[in-house]
Amino acid sequence: VNQLLYDGKAKSLYFIDGKDDEVLQAFKDSITAFNNPKPYIFEGKGVVTCQISSHVFKFLERNGIKTHLISSNDSATQVVQKLDILKIEITVRNYAFGNILKRSHFIKGEKLSEPLIEFMYKEDKFGDPLISEDYVLKYLLNNNEELFKEIKKLSFRINELLIEFFKAIDITLGDFKIEVGLNKDKELILADEISGDTCRLRDNLNNLLPLDKDLLREDIGNVLDGYKEILRRIKIKYSDL
Ligand code: ATP
Numbered sequence: 001v002n003q004l005l006y007d008g009k010a011k012s013l014y015f016i017d018g019k020d021d022e023v024l025q026a027f028k029d030s031i032t033a034f035n036n037p038k039p040y041i042f043e044g045k046g047v048v049t050c051q052i053s054s055h056v057f058k059f060l061e062r063n064g065i066k067t068h069l070i071s072s073n074d075s076a077t078q079v080v081q082k083l084d085i086l087k088i089e090i091t092v093r094n095y096a097f098g099n100i101l102k103r104s105h106f107i108k109g110e111k112l113s114e115p116l117i118e119f120m121y122k123e124d125k126f127g128d129p130l131i132s133e134d135y136v137l138k139y140l141l142n143n144n145e146e147l148f149k150e151i152k153k154l155s156f157r158i159n160e161l162l163i164e165f166f167k168a169i170d171i172t173l174g175d176f177k178i179e180v181g182l183n184k185d186k187e188l189i190l191a192d193e194i195s196g197d198t199c200r201l202r203d204n205l206n207n208l209l210p211l212d213k214d215l216l217r218e219d220i221g222n223v224l225d226g227y228k229e230i231l232r233r234i235k236i237k238y239s240d241l
């Protein structure tokens with residue numbers, strides 16, 4: 001058994017014997033919602049989110065995005081590059097859902113005329129609050145304007161690619177969250193996961209109903225069934241990934 005590096009709410013990271021710059025990312029069956037620290041367990045969820053994320057990351061790699069993914073198989077674990085994760089969570093929104101409805105003029109489900117990027121402070125004890133770009137630049141990125149520009153450019157490019165990826169399987173990308181980190185060469189790399197847990201994904205074939213974590217958040221269906229449907233379509237369309 002590998003030694004535990006970090007035990008998170010949705011994933012655990014493990015050291016790999018003999019490797020300094022790679023870790024195992026293990027996806028859990030647990031899912032948290034409603035600011036409730038107690039997770040719900042859906043048996044088999046970890047395998048499904050891991051597979052979704054692996055396919056998405058391979059697609060992004062194929063389109064020129066540097067990601068932490070090194071290898072994956074049919075399990076709930078991936079080998080990834082060990083990174084210094086930046087203390088920000090980046091969200092990109094194409095449609096108005098969730099948090100932003102409490103602090104903007106947008107109405108639920110409205111299409112934004114342009115994608116909107118927002119930054120949250122990645123700090124559990126504060127509940128990942130929205131922060132200003134000035135705070136990000138000056139206090140989280142050490143005034144590195146070039147890095148900040150690169151982060152924004154990367155996030156919008158990932159948005160374009162994800163819109164295309166999901167459109168081809170009749171899914172509309174509402175919004176998503178990503179995390180990024182720096183490797184030992186100080187290169188900016190996409191980290192963490194992209195799955196139904198971290199995106200709003202709406203079914204074009206079924207009245208734009210959610211296939212994502214909103215099924216649980218809004219208590220409108222079985223979240224694992226939604227994730228399985230996303231993966232089923234990905235496997236058909238992207239069998240080469
Ligand atoms: P957090 O709030 O810090 O994201 P969490 O418990 O909500 O924690 P999980 O997804 O369960 O989040 O945990 C995964 C953790 O692994 C996160 O802290 C994430 O930043 C970190 N992580 C993801 N990819 C890498 C990587 N390549 N190298 C190092 N750490 C990573």
Ligand code: TYD
Binds near residue numbers: 091097099176
């Ligand atoms: P957001 O509307 O900010 O939060 P919520 O609706 O959960 O209050 O979320 C935007 C998108 O980013 C949504 O698809 C969920 C995802 N997200 C995460 O996966 N983790 C996070 O910590 C945050 C802030 C967002």
